[in-house]
Amino acid sequence: QKEVEQNSGPLSVPEGAIASLNCTYSDRVSQSFFWYRQYSGKSPELIMSIYSNGDKEDGRFTAQLNKASQYVSLLIRDSQPSDSATYLCALSTGGGNKLTFGTGTQLKVEL
Amino acid sequence: ETGVTQTPRHLVMGMTNKKSLKCEQHLGHNAMYWYKQSAKKPLELMFVYSLEERVENNSVPSRFSPECPNSSHLFLHLHTLQPEDSALYLCASKGSASNEQFFGPGTRLTVL
Numbered sequence: 291q292k293e294v295e296q297n298s299g300p301l302s303v304p305e306g307a308i309a310s311l312n313c314t315y316s317d318r319v320s321q322s323f324f325w326y327r328q329y330s331g332k333s334p335e336l337i338m339s340i341y342s343n344g345d346k347e348d349g350r351f352t353a354q355l356n357k358a359s360q361y362v363s364l365l366i367r368d369s370q371p372s373d374s375a376t377y378l379c380a381l382s383t384g385g386g387n388k389l390t391f392g393t394g395t396q397l398k399v400e401l
Numbered sequence: 402e403t404g405v406t407q408t409p410r411h412l413v414m415g416m417t418n419k420k421s422l423k424c425e426q427h428l429g430h431n432a433m434y435w436y437k438q439s440a441k442k443p444l445e446l447m448f449v450y451s452l453e454e455r456v457e458n459n460s461v462p463s464r465f466s467p468e469c470p471n472s473s474h475l476f477l478h479l480h481t482l483q484p485e486d487s488a489l490y491l492c493a494s495k496g497s498a499s500n501e502q503f504f505g506p507g508t509r510l511t512v513l
Binding site for chain 1: 449451489495503507
């Protein structure tokens with residue numbers, strides 16, 4: 291079983307809709323969770339961090355964490371074409387010095 | 402300069418060449434990382450330096466040699482690479498206050 295699993299997509303949503311990106315993980319001791327956005331040909335950009343169960347909102351982005359079920363999700367409200375990118379889920383292990391990444395979900399926001 | 406910078410942004414090298422990638426962080430962080438990103442694969446952690454000491458080496462071939470002269474600079478020395486080493490090489494840094502890592506723009510490496 292992969293340590294961090296994401297559906298590779300592409301996930302296509304119409305402009306203005308809510309995009310829902312999901313990630314499951316296998317290491318129960320993981321404490322910190324992150325979402326990175328990566329545009330084609332660019333490097334990953336940190337957009338959300340979440341450390342405790344529940345929801346965390348930042349603008350149009352909401353991260354949701356459920357440690358009991360071992361999943362973390364990212365909701366993007368009012369999706370825009372500029373949100374089209376690959377979204378990487380990551381979690382910290384080994385005392386926090388190391389991040390483990392999923393393969394990413396490609397999101398396409400269509401006009 | 403702000404954030405994490407990397408040079409060069411693009412590099413084409415032959416299998417017999419020797420080259421170096423440079424990373425500099427302007428964030429006051431104390432940990433630095435090298436990652437390799439190949440198509441359709443998760444980011445692969447190569448090396449971790451914390452307080453200028455290498456704390457992790459993920460079974461990386463010896464043709465990749467890291468160097469961390471101080472907490473702001475990180476190098477990756479390359480020699481006798483193989484075509485399968487062609488990838489995006491990313492540097493990242495992290496401070497002591499959180500586990501968030503911040504990436505540089507990457508070096509796109511092509512080995513002929």
